[in-house]
Amino acid sequence: MCEEIVKALLPSPQGVYVDATLGGGGHTAALLEAGAEKVIALDMDGEALAYAGLRMARFAERLSLHHSNFRYLDEVLDQKGIESVQGVIFDLGLSWHQVRSQQRGFSYQGDGALDMRFDAESDSPTALEIIRGEPKEKIERILREYGEEPKARRIAQAIVEHRREVRTTRDLADLLRQVVGTSGFRKTAMRVFQALRIAVNDELENLRLGLDAALSRLASGGRVAALAYHSLEDRIVKDKYRRAEQNQEYRRVNRKPIFASEKEVKVNPAARSARLRVLEKL
Numbered sequence: 567m568c569e570e571i572v573k574a575l576l577p578s579p580q581g582v583y584v585d586a587t588l589g590g591g592g593h594t595a596a597l598l599e600a601g602a603e604k605v606i607a608l609d610m611d612g613e614a615l616a617y618a619g620l621r622m623a624r625f626a627e628r629l630s631l632h633h634s635n636f637r638y639l640d641e642v643l644d645q646k647g648i649e650s651v652q653g654v655i656f657d658l659g660l661s662w663h664q665v666r667s668q669q670r671g672f673s674y675q676g677d678g679a680l681d682m683r684f685d686a687e688s689d690s691p692t693a694l695e696i697i698r699g700e701p702k703e704k705i706e707r708i709l710r711e712y713g714e715e716p717k718a719r720r721i722a723q724a725i726v727e728h729r730r731e732v733r734t735t736r737d738l739a740d741l742l743r744q745v746v747g748t749s750g751f752r753k754t755a756m757r758v759f760q761a762l763r764i765a766v767n768d769e770l771e772n773l774r775l776g777l778d779a780a781l782s783r784l785a786s787g788g789r790v791a792a793l794a795y796h797s798l799e800d801r802i803v804k805d806k807y808r809r810a811e812q813n814q815e816y817r818r819v820n821r822k823p824i825f826a827s828e829k830e831v832k833v834n835p836a837a838r839s840a841r842l843r844v845l846e847k848l
C-alpha cells in the first residue's frame with residue numbers, strides 16, 4: 567500500500583518523516599523519492615537496518631537509521647534534536663524477510679528455532695522460553711488474547727504436557743496438528759504463532775506507546791499513518807485516533823479504513839488483511 571501511504575503522508579521537501587517500521591525499506595524509499603526532506607527510520611531488527619543501509623546508500627544524506635523499538639521514538643527524536651515531524655508511518659507486524667528466514671522462527675511452515683524476537687540481539691525471552699517456562703494459565707491467556715484462539719485451553723494443556731519435547735517450529739506445528747487435526751491445522755497454527763509472536767515482542771504495548779509518541783511529535787498539519795494486519799492492532803489504532811479527535815487537536819482523515827486494491831492483493835495476498843488509518847494534527 568505504498569502508493570496510498572505516500573498519498574496519505576504528503577511528503578514535502580520541508581518535511582521530516584519517521585518510518586517507525588523500516589523492514590525492507592519500501593516506504594522509506596517511496597517517501598524519499600516523493601521528495602521528503604529527511605526520513606528517520608527505525609527497526610528493532612538489526613538485519614533490516616543493515617540491508618536498508620546498503621540498498622539505500624543513494625539517500626544516505628537524507629536518511630537516518632536507528633536500531634530501536636518505536637516505543638522509544640521520543641528518545642530517538644530527542645537525540646537528533648528534532649522537536650516535531652511532518653509524518654509517521656507504522657507498517658505493523660513482520661517483514662517478508664523475517665517470515666522467510668526459517669531460523670527466526672516466525673513461520674509454522676519449515677523448521678527453525680522457536681525464537682520470534684524482532685530484535686534477535688536482545689535478551690528478551692524467546693517463544694521457546696515462553697513455551698518451556700510459563701504456567702499453563704498464562705499460555706492459555708496468550709493464545710486467547712493475542713491469537714483469539716477458540717481452543718486455547720486444550721492447546722495450552724497439550725503444550726504444557728509435551729513442552730520438554732518441543733524445540734523447533736516443526737515440533738510445535740506437529741503438536742498443534744495432533745491437537746486439532748489436519749483440517750483445522752492451518753488456521754490454528756496461524757493464530758498460535760501470531761499469539762506467541764505478539765507476546766514475545768510485547769507488540770500491543772509497543773503500539774500504544776509508539777502511537778502516543780508519534781501523536782505528541784506531530785507538527786501542525788502532520789499525519790500519522792498506521793497499517794494494521796489484524797483486528798487487535800486495528801482496534802488499538804482506531805481507539806487512539808478516536809480519543810485524539812475528541813480533544814479537538816486532531817482529525818481522522820478517513821473515517822473508514824483504507825484497504826489494498828484488488829490488483830495489489832493479487833500480487834501480495836497478505837495485503838488483503840491490511841487496514842490503513844490516517845490521523846492529522848490540526
Ligand SMILES: C[S@@+](CC[C@H](N)C(=O)[O-])C[C@H]1O[C@@H](n2cnc3c(N)ncnc32)[C@H](O)[C@@H]1O
Pocket residue numbers: 586587588589590591592593594608609610611614634635636637657658659660661662684772773
Ligand atoms: C511489515 S514490516 C515493514 C515493511 C516495510 N514497510 C517495507 O516497506 O519493507 C515491519 C517491520 O517492523 C519492525 N518492527 C516491528 N515492531 C517494531 C517496533 N516495536 N519497533 C521497531 N520496529 C518494529 C519489524 O522488525 C519489521 O522489520
